[in-house]
Amino acid sequence: MPRLSRWFVRAALLYQLLGFSFGGLILFHKGVPFYAEVWRLLPAHIEFMLFGWTAQLAMGVAFWILPRFGGGASRGNEKAAWLAFALINAGVWLVAIGPVAPAWVTALGRLCELAAAASFGAHLWPRIKPVNGFGTSRRESVR
Amino acid sequence: MPPLTRWFVKTGLVYLVAALMVGTLIAAQSVLELPFDKLKAGPAAVAALGPVYFHLLMLGWVTQLIFGVAYWLFPTYSKEKPRGSERLARATYGLLNVGLVLRVxxxxxxxxxxxxxxxxxxxxxxxxxxxxxxxFVLNTWGRIKGK
Known part of the structure; x- marks a missing residue:
């Protein structure tokens, strides 16, 4: 597993733990009320689970698994994928703190997530191609 | 595919169908005027199905599929324990599914x-x-590595 995928997946695992913790507190309170303020964790719970955990894990695994170039040695423009990693994590936190921050914070967070998707798409697009053997396209293997 | 992964994936598929059944029920309730409204707490019960639907889908299907496939395909932990602790993995499966059924x-x-x-x-x-x-995190963390 390449370095960037390890960052993506480890971050995703931490978000999963945080998301499960927030969700667990909310569900516990729903059944046995103990502190009404836990409902304020709901936006962060949703953000951590959907983008921090699920989307980020998919990005990490896609970066790892999808076809490569040059006989399997290169993953192409990795800078765009690293940028996506930074942007999605900034976005998740900005949206998560949105309910207790000025309104522009959530908008900025969504913008970061949008930019992360675009950046990751720019990295991944050329890697979505037919494969011949282990991650090498037919055209690449001829070269 | 190891047996536990097959359990995760097959159970996930069952939840996917269950989620869509609940989703259909929620959608049909307003169209077919099902008699939930005649029950005293009927509307509240229908409203409670919203989170059930969403969690059957995202936890029962998506997360469970991820758990099963990660257990199968992530880099090996060691030669002796390629998939880490099988006990922790089995605990993950049991706890997740009992917890989800209790919620449903x-x-x-x-x-x-x-x-x-x-x-x-x-x-x-x-x-x-x-x-x-x-x-899941405890058992998977050590498998996030280069080789």
């Missing part, structure tokens, strides 16, 4: 009859699912 039962039941003890089903579900997440 407890959420509408608690809405129909609040303050009659059903709430503890939800509280138990919360603890079990949180433990499932913890077990």
């Amino acid at each position: 039962i407890g959420e509408p039941a608690n809405a129909l009859q609040p303050q009659t003890g059903w709430g503890w089903l939800l509280a138990s579900s919360a603890i079990l699912q949180w433990l499932a997440g913890l077990c």
